Amino acid sequence: HLFATLSSGGHLRSVSSSYIYYYYICVLSAFRSICGEDGVSLGEAVREQHGKDESVHRCRPPDVVVFPRCVEEVSALAKVCHKHRLPIIPFGTGTGLEGGVGAMKGGVCFSLRNMEQVLDLHPEDFDVTVEPGVTRKTLNAYLRDTGLWFPIDPGADASLCGMAATSASGTNAVRYGTMRENVINLEVVLADGSVVHTAGKGRRPRKTSAGYNLTNLFVGSEGTLGIITKTTLRLYGIPEAMVSAVCSFPSVQAAVDSTVQTLQAGVPIARIEFLDDVMIDACNRFSSLSYPVTPTLFLEFHGSEQSLEEQVKTAEDITQSNGGSDFQWARDTETRNRLWKARHDAWYAALALRPGCKAYSTDVCVPLSRLPQIIVETKEDLIENRLTGPIAGHVGDGNFHCLMVVDPNDPEEMHRVHLFTERLARRALAMDGTCTGEHGVGLGKRALLCEEMGPVGIQVMQSLKDALDPNNLMNPGKILQREEP
Amino acid sequence: HLFATLSSGGHLRSVSSSYIYYYYICVLSAFRSICGEDGVSLGEAVREQHGKDESVHRCRPPDVVVFPRCVEEVSALAKVCHKHRLPIIPFGTGTGLEGGVGAMKGGVCFSLRNMEQVLDLHPEDFDVTVEPGVTRKTLNAYLRDTGLWFPIDPGADASLCGMAATSASGTNAVRYGTMRENVINLEVVLADGSVVHTAGKGRRPRKTSAGYNLTNLFVGSEGTLGIITKTTLRLYGIPEAMVSAVCSFPSVQAAVDSTVQTLQAGVPIARIEFLDDVMIDACNRFSSLSYPVTPTLFLEFHGSEQSLEEQVKTAEDITQSNGGSDFQWARDTETRNRLWKARHDAWYAALALRPGCKAYSTDVCVPLSRLPQIIVETKEDLIENRLTGPIAGHVGDGNFHCLMVVDPNDPEEMHRVHLFTERLARRALAMDGTCTGEHGVGLGKRALLCEEMGPVGIQVMQSLKDALDPNNLMNPGKILQREEP
Missing domain, CATH: 3.30.465.10 (Uridine Diphospho-n-acetylenolpyruvylglucosamine Reductase; domain 3)
Structure with missing residues (x-):
């Protein structure tokens, strides 16, 4: 694989294969002399493991994985890659959600797990x-x-x-x-x-x-x-104390209105998470809970004992004026964890709705006032298109996720999900929002990024990339889709 | 002046002066056709006024000042400047402190005051x-x-x-x-x-x-x-309520320790300002006040009535455990303003120490724990070098200013101030800090920025500048000192 990448990489294109083989040996021995025999792996399992994250993106594994132990080794390895025009893909824990670690053009994965101080x-x-x-x-x-x-x-x-x-x-x-x-x-x-x-x-x-x-x-x-x-x-x-609460609402609008009013009242709320009826239902099934199957807010307050009391009181008054249920609330760690279990397990609860399927999370973010409309429209879209996508959102930021549970082996369904996520992103863009609040662009949102930024914005981003990485070696094919010369 | 700038600007260097005069007429008529006769000024008073800010930097006025009324006019004017390789200097209110609006290479000042929506x-x-x-x-x-x-x-x-x-x-x-x-x-x-x-x-x-x-x-x-x-x-x-307080301390260390402990206690303090003994003395004289002439903290708390009580109580306990005086405190706007008058008038109080002089403010910022040492060393340095520089600081951020009161017509004193500010900046750099916490680099800190960032950092900044402004037209000579080709 490394051999193939060397052959296809610009400056060796017209060189004979025996020369490339020579370079291949040079590169590997340089890597080994930098981070030791154990620090270089060509094994298929290791490469596979370093070529994918937690998303459904089908990624290509890197040609080789290196395990540097310090910045000097990272720098020396990068110099070898630079000399031979080999792509470099940094790898942390592989927990990304947009295919950021895939080796689109082959190359060298830098696994940084041995630098752990x-x-x-x-x-x-x-x-x-x-x-x-x-x-x-x-x-x-x-x-x-x-x-x-x-x-x-x-x-x-x-x-x-x-x-x-x-x-x-x-x-x-x-x-x-x-x-x-x-x-x-x-x-x-x-x-x-x-x-x-x-x-x-x-x-x-x-x-x-x-x-x-x-x-x-x-x-x-x-x-x-x-x-x-x-x-x-x-x-x-660390805050002196934390309090958690759960509250059910008659509508998405009522839950979002409560959020906006809580923020307006200056309550320094630490977490305010929205789960829609489908998500709550999934959580109830998965964790044997019995929350009412309606739009729900999970809240957490951090502060001193005295300030907490006031925060909770203000938030409770606001939620009740919007038709919310009484708070279920919890002070001690154990009860708080039990209360929040539904939220923490949301991903697995969603997956459990369709055993054997995979999950893909959308990630739009809009101004707070647009949340009720976009969530309502998105739920209608899901139903119309027969898709499973419970919603969980960081509603205080206007950021929410549809956890799309899909069968990756059903191309027709994958296509419907793809069209749905594009509609959802464009709905967010039309409401002054973004296609990604926190997951990043990676592979999946490169085309949407162009719509979001417009041609001048993309051109500015591309000129920054060209300035810092003129040979397009750093994680190529992510964020920006550059036409190759 | 515009004529001279056109002559010296790269692409017209070898052109005869009658051609340059032709370009000169073209540029001015293009400007006038974009933003009207009233929108273009060559008058000396207007140019002078747009060539300086509130700093002591001696700046060159621009060749011409334009007053666009909308982004389309700004864009059209910039295109004319781009075509003729004329420097562009944006101008807001001229309240900067590092000479950012000086026209180092002549050029066109874009005064944006008519865009006021x-x-x-x-x-x-x-x-x-x-x-x-x-x-x-x-x-x-x-x-x-x-x-x-x-x-x-x-x-x-x-x-x-x-x-x-x-x-x-x-x-x-x-x-x-x-x-x-x-x-x-x-x-x-x-x-x-x-x-x-x-x-x-x-x-x-x-x-x-x-x-x-x-x-x-x-x-x-x-x-x-x-x-x-x-x-x-x-x-x-807007917070439901605000409370201000003033507290005197036996030492700089005691004042800074109180700050760190207040932040550690999670008090969401809104302002925490440090004034040294020299500054307080100047304020007492200027505003007929009678604060004790010792290191002093001015504090402000924002929140609900109830949370304020708790915030003030916590902060007061902490200051007293560090030997601070009883809080002088104030709730209503008028008393708060009176209490904070000393802080708000600090600049003028400093200036009043030496009538006829000008003020130049240093702007270093260091990690909180290094504040006592750097303030004490800096006060010794001021005394040793016979300089007037009362200290006021945003101590919650580790950022403080020596308000250097100097006679700009005394070159020997100006030189001593220059050497002092360099020593102060290097002291901050040696303590993991920065030469500018909030005033920016402008003209005065370009050399220090190189020391702060190191050669690779400066090179990265320069490559970003080159990528977005390859002809070095945008406010040239600020932040980076590029060698001209």
Whole structure:
């Protein structure tokens, strides 16, 4: 495979195959001399495993997987790839949802799992630096005794550097923001192997106006501009107390109105999650629960004991004025977890609706006021087109997911899902929204991105890509669909 | 002047002066046909006024000032400039502090004051779009009856698009973030006159993962990548109540420790401002106040009545455990304003220390834990070098300003100030900080930016600049010091 990629890669096109074989041997021995015999794998199982994520995208495995142990090795490996024009695909935990790790043009997968140190924890400055092998759960376990935590929670136990690369967020972005607001600095290996620190080496001021915001250029770049080898993150004090609540509503509108009014009232709500009737029904079946089968909000409040009481009271008054049921609420961790079980298991509950099927999640995000209309129209669309797509949403951000449960071996159904997701995305675009609130563009939304940004916006993005990666080696074929020369 | 700029601009270098005169007439008549006779000014007073900001940087005035009335006119004017390789300098309110509006290479100043509409207010979505002539005070007056406000407050009544261009923040960034966290979308005219919407035209989702974060590339680009002609901003509910407090401390360390502990306790403090003894003394003299002449914190709390009580109680306990005095506190607007008068008048109080002098503000930002050391060392440095530089700081962000009161006609003193500010910036860099927390790079910090970012970082910034503005027409000479070919 590596041999084939070398043959097809631009500068060796007219070279005879014995020369290419020579290069093939050179590349592999260079890789092995950098990260050891164990650090280079050509095995089919390993390649397969590194060629796919949790999406239904059919991806091509990489030609070879390398396992660098430090930034110097990443840089040295990248230099070899650069010299031989081999594509580079960074790999964290493979928990992405848009096919971001597929090796579209073959090439070398950089698995970063062996770089797993938590570095430079500064509790008094509320910051920490981590390597790409560190996941959010690992970090929070590490922080346990410091009174601090990193709240961004996309569901999966993803690599924090991967979360930076895909601009992840999740259930409590409404309170704590997304990765965009919580990354202070990045160490990135560029396509030519050089190493850049996006806010200057080792720097960690809480704010800066020092030149172009490189940090937020690389956050969300999905591996197409460089390999993130360190992320400096903002931490938060663990709240004194947390309270969870569940509330049922007569309509989508009533649930969304409650959300908007709660935010307007200045309640610093930590999570406010919407589940539609189909989703609640699925959760009830999957987890043996008995929530009313109507639009439902799951809420979580963080704060001091006293402020919590007030927050809950305000939110409860608002929900009741919108026809919501009494709060079912919970203070202690165990009861809170039981209460939220439905929300946490939503993905599996959706899958269980059709055993043997796979799930694909849509990801549109619209201004809050447009939520009721888009959700109602989308539910009608689902019914008309005989599709299973329970809805769960981070409703405080205007972001919701249809968890499409599909039979990947039924091309007709896959086609119907594809048309549905395009209609849904265009509905969001028509309502001033975006086709992706938090999953990224990857493979699946490249055409929609063009509609969303317009030709000048795409051209600007392409010119940035060309400036930083002129040979299109970094995760090629993701985000932008460049015509090859 | 325009004639001279045309002559020196690359592609006309070898052309005879009568041809250049022909171009000169063409350019002016094109400008006039785009924005009318009144929309083009060659007058010396107008040019002078548009060639300087509030800093002590000696700037060159532009050759001509144009006053476009809409984005179409900005685009058409930019196309003329692009064709004739004339530098473009965007101008908002001229309230910058780093010489950002100086016409280093002559060229055309785009004064955007005639574009002054508040567009597309969506109260239920907490967003609004404004043109560059709209200042933050104008916007907040416009919002008065909606229950919403835009909290970012750099002190000056600056243009909101200008605040986006310079990544401004100010006293309540500790609670509401900087412009980086509060701009949802920008309309930008690029160097070639094309128009880009950084998040897609008219889009305003609260979060997005749709491709590269163009919005935050232009926020803080100081006019060097394009002209911001519209900004979509995130709004906030006006807090139910506000409380202000003032507290004196025995030492800088005690004041900073109180700040860190207040943040650690999760108090959602809205403002926490530090004034050193010299600053307080200046304020006492200027405003006939009688605060103790010691390190002092000015605090402000936003929230519901009930939550305020708890916030104030927690903060007061913390300050007292660090040896702070009893809070002087105030609830109603009038008393709050009186209490904060010292902080609000700090700039003028500093200036009044040496009548006839000018002020230059430093702007370093370091991790919170390094604040006591850097402030103490900086105060020693000021005394050793016989310089007047009272200190005021957004201490919750680790950002502080020495308000250097200098005689601009005394070159020896100016030189001492220059050496001092360089030492201060390097002290911040050595403590993992930045040379500019919120004022930007402009003219004054270009060399320091190189030290802060390192060669690869600067190279990445330069390659982005080259990609979007290959002829170096957009506000040339700011942020980056490119060697001319």
